[in-house]
Amino acid sequence: MLDSVKATVEDPALVRSRRAQLVAAAIALFNRQGFFSTTVKDIAREAGFSAGLIYQYVGDKQDVLFLALQKIVETNKERIPAALEGVTDPLARLVTAIEAYCRVLDANGDAVLLTYRESKSLKQAHKDALKQLERETNAMLSACIEDCIASGWLRTEKVELLTYHIVVVAHAWALKHWRLREITTLDEYIRLNVHSAWQACLTPQGKRHQVRLQAGAQSAR
Amino acid sequence: MLDSVKATVEDPALVRSRRAQLVAAAIALFNRQGFFSTTVKDIAREAGFSAGLIYQYVGDKQDVLFLALQKIVETNKERIPAALEGVTDPLARLVTAIEAYCRVLDANGDAVLLTYRESKSLKQAHKDALKQLERETNAMLSACIEDCIASGWLRTEKVELLTYHIVVVAHAWALKHWRLREITTLDEYIRLNVHSAWQACLTPQGKRHQVRLQAGAQSAR
Amino acid sequence: MLDSVKATVEDPALVRSRRAQLVAAAIALFNRQGFFSTTVKDIAREAGFSAGLIYQYVGDKQDVLFLALQKIVETNKERIPAALEGVTDPLARLVTAIEAYCRVLDANGDAVLLTYRESKSLKQAHKDALKQLERETNAMLSACIEDCIASGWLRTEKVELLTYHIVVVAHAWALKHWRLREITTLDEYIRLNVHSAWQACLTPQGKRHQVRLQAGAQSAR
């Protein structure tokens, strides 16, 4: 993963830390101004080092974009397992995973928009790498769904289609944030829009199980 | 609408036709290469005239982007009323509007992606104009929903939120086309993902009415 | 003179009138914006006809500049004989010629500046033509001076040098107008600066004659 981008500097620890600076600066700027309107010097200044140095850790301006988008997608991917830690009930896991996912997107805000907006500018290999990462993230949601199906709580024709339904509605919170924040809140959005995406697929037993879970959550407070 | 972009040529018919050429060329290229990687000369060549001529019909390269995005959004907006022509039953109207909308997006394909990707590069006034157009398109779906509510077929807390749910799932077909086309078809996507967005809101009467409608459609074939 | 600039239109009366329009427009614009910052379209618009038409009366944008500068210099040249009409006394003729010259320059204002500023942009033949015209104008002043010398009123080593002295001090009124108008008036400037240029050359008889003339002018009022 690291080697898909070339660095001339040897020390891998240094490479990692420099690239972290680089990527943080890049994400901030790409969000603010977009990829093309951000100059390499902008990135260098924001990252706190000289323009020339960038080319010791990256082959290309495009590589910076790739590292930035990769960082964003990886962050998304890491948060879900963290949130699922300790949760065992399949339906509870699905709910938890979705909520975690939505809240990462909300926090990362326009980074999501960034992946939609600027992916076009990547070389094909990098595009593919990102799509693969996204698939892996989605696979975690799909796994939760399949567990629910195995438990008899859910029924659906195509798991991945349902996954995508959830994913895009979640993404939409970031993509259409300019309008949605005027008419609702994140919590309401999750409840009304995101969760509704899969509730139509609940089996009768699933529904009963859900009621039980909510009652438990209620009394647990 | 026309005057938000300045032309030095007087004849409005000529302005219209030249701009149509321009916009067609621009949409094709922006889809292929993105806004920033497309040069003004590229556009001129694709449109079939000289580079200088562009500036008789447009003040700016950005203006071309605006005209292109505007064209896309307007096309979306025009197809819905056309499809609704002659349909009177509120629920049938909702279904028809949604299907029409999805099929325009499918046809215009990556143009939708374009609006997400490149809107950033517009001047604020142009961004606002596009958002207004989008709101107007959405309002047509909202109106269908409200008719269904008035008829007692649907119930929902926030009409516009439901509208956005539908809209983003529809857009997702274009945004995630690279993956979705591998796992489903447009028809299935509409049935499983788009329509499911509102069916959770059907009232019992609504459900019965829907069954009746589908039976009618069946026998009409 | 006319033929140093080519016209495709035959009718000489038309050529004259069109060119007059052209030149008037050009002088106004060149004064305001300079030669290079004035576009051919600007000139056409100011003159009240289409851009293409200019090329029927002129070969070049440079030709317009030449016609404009020529017009200015010719105007200067024509006013002096007009003012001298009926004046016979040599010293009175000199005074009259200088005053006339200064007042034309004051009226034509920045046109003078124009000849200094933009002559550089002319083709050599046109530069020469203008210098010749300027020499002819100066020759009229020189003639007055020589008459005064012949009458014994003036004495100077080099007539043309004295002429130039007068000319440049007169031009300075236009060239340094931005500052001079803050510290004096045209009348005072003529009295203190322009006329002083030659009064050092008056012979004793010349001085006496001058006193007589002024007394005459006084009593004539």
Next chain:
Amino acid sequence: MLDSVKATVEDPALVRSRRAQLVAAAIALFNRQGFFSTTVKDIAREAGFSAGLIYQYVGDKQDVLFLALQKIVETNKERIPAALEGVTDPLARLVTAIEAYCRVLDANGDAVLLTYRESKSLKQAHKDALKQLERETNAMLSACIEDCIASGWLRTEKVELLTYHIVVVAHAWALKHWRLREITTLDEYIRLNVHSAWQACLTPQGKRHQVRLQAGAQSAR
């Protein structure tokens, strides 16, 4: 003074030396071809570096013009005090200052013409800065004149008007050089035209003092 033009390079010594190259190249070219007919690439080539580099030392092509004109006017301004070094007699100082001024103008030749020709193209702030510099130069001549008045050698109604008289006659040597060099020499021009500008203002004592000075100069040889 330096900061009225922006540079992205930090090192002030480098800025100074690069700008000196730039200005030297620019003055040569502007004299030869005028400001508008000189391209930025021309300047770069003449200065001996790449086109892009110019924009590290200057914001604009116009800024180059400003620096060039500023350099010219400043040179004029610096030579006068240098020439006055050690001269104490007020009348001698006036004569010395004028001669120094004329000889700078003669050496800088067409640079003077440049200030008349191209000032138009400057932004207002830069125009004002140059006018201020010119005023300061003139003030040095005015001071000499006032000393002479205080000593009783000269009498004049308006000191600054007399200063301008001297200045423009001196400038004329550069402006009308194409003709004047045909009919006279610099020395004769200074004697007959420039100095005559103020000799009419000599008081009787002033005249006597002048004779004494010249006698002294004579015997000193």
Next chain:
DNA sequence: GATGAATGAGGCTTCATTCAT
């Protein structure tokens, strides 16, 4: 390893000039 001055290709835009109507 780090700096930042230097390079130079290439983009957007203007505008003198032509030419079909």
Next chain:
DNA sequence: GATGAATGAAGCCTCATTCAT
């Protein structure tokens, strides 16, 4: 004769990338 749309060369300027220090 007049119009003004169309052409295309060329200018200014930006910026990714290199390289001497």
